[in-house]
Amino acid sequence: MHCTFKTFHVGAGDCITLLLQNDNKEIHILVDCGKFTTEVKDYICQKFCKRIDYLIVTHFDNDHINGIIAMLDAMPDLTIYHILYNCYQRTSEHLEQWDDKMIENVKRLYGRLPVVVDMLENKINAESSGTLADLILTNESWKNAWRREYITSETEPIELGENMGRLRFLSPNQEALNKLDKEYRKLFWQKLYKKKEADYKKEETIYEALMRIMLENEKVVEKHSVSATDLDEDAFLKYADESLNPLTDSNEASIAFVWEHDSHKILFCGDASPKVVSDKVKDVYADLPKPIVFDAIKVSHHGSAHSTSKEQLSVVDSEHYFVTGGAKVRPSFQALSRIVTAQLPQGVTNREIRFNRNNEVLKTLNNTETLKEKFHFTVVANCNEYELSC
Ligand SMILES: [Zn+2]
Secondary structure (H helix, E strand, O other), X not given: OEEEEEEOOOOOOOEEEEEEEEXXXXXXXXXXXXXXXXXXXXXXXXXXXXXXXXXXXXXXXXXXXXXXXXXXXXXOOOEXXXXXXXXXXXXXXXXXXXXXXXXXXXXXXXXXXOOEEEOOOOEEEEOOOOOHHHHHHOOHHHHHHEOOOOOOOOOOOEEOOOOOOEEEEEEXXXXXXXXXXXXXXXXXXXXXXXXXXXXXXXXXXXXXXXXXXXXXHOOOOOOOOXXXXXXXXXXXXXXXXXXXXXXXXXXXXXXXXXXXXXXEEEEEOOOOOHHXXXXXXXXXXXXXXXXXXXXXXXXXXXXXXXXXXXXXXXXXXXXXXXXXXXXXXXXXXXXXXXXXXXXXXXXXXXXXXXXXXXXXXXXXXXXXXXXXXXXXXXXXXXXXXXXXXX
């Protein structure tokens, strides 16, 4: 079989495809979409022939969800067989209607959905659209494709069939989802001015809206500035040693998973926690020597300073790291230094950092010839495809 992993340049966000081919069978997987660009659209139309077998929305941050909203809006004829998207999970089948007061309050809420801002250019790309939940629920076929149980690290692996491997889930844990649920009940009370006592029709859409509005308000600005001359070996090693801050609740709740087939594995970290991911990897692949060398790794959270840990590198490693999206200061030197200063696993002589756009951070790193030689890594921008045959 043949596997093509591809990341797309969608501004600050993520958009990743996995095309699996065996004889004349194909499986099409789309993971997140921050911006529905022409390149993404062409790929979905031409390579995916307007069919997505698995649509995986890792979490509801704007930079992962907005392109999906735009895509479903623009392509109502898109065939989707499975949607994996953790949103509100009903606990009862008796759903209440929205009363007039609630309709009014939800309408007000929609008006506050974040506008789509390109973090790189700092300009508004689109006025706020509706929610993804609403789009899915109003299309009968997509609604049926939406898997309603939460995806967690305890979810049974999904067998893809046709000898094309399986999806194995590593994150989130139930605790992270419970935390969001608690937050949701609080927000419901604050913004809809009533206690959440029942489950409502299309409540998923209220959940998504409240969460996205909340997230927009809690964005943390990461800053660091380093010039090429500052970046010597000592500075680099110091970055690797910096302590990690906790992630936001929504990133903690991000789906992370592995596509695996025989001995081949690709790790999709979403924006997930490095601890949750590596603990689960240790558990799932208990018999394999560590670090486990993956064919490719999609680095967590656009390479931010707190989502790749040294400890994680002792559990998972790869020759091919893909860093995607992020604002100007991403990827961070902290994440990059943790990756490249970790001891090379057996059989790996060089690590390649691929980034789906060029920027100052990458240029700086690419100019440090001594570091590249010492730690055996290369930096490649705009080289977004990775293929393997097995
Ligand atoms: Zn993100």
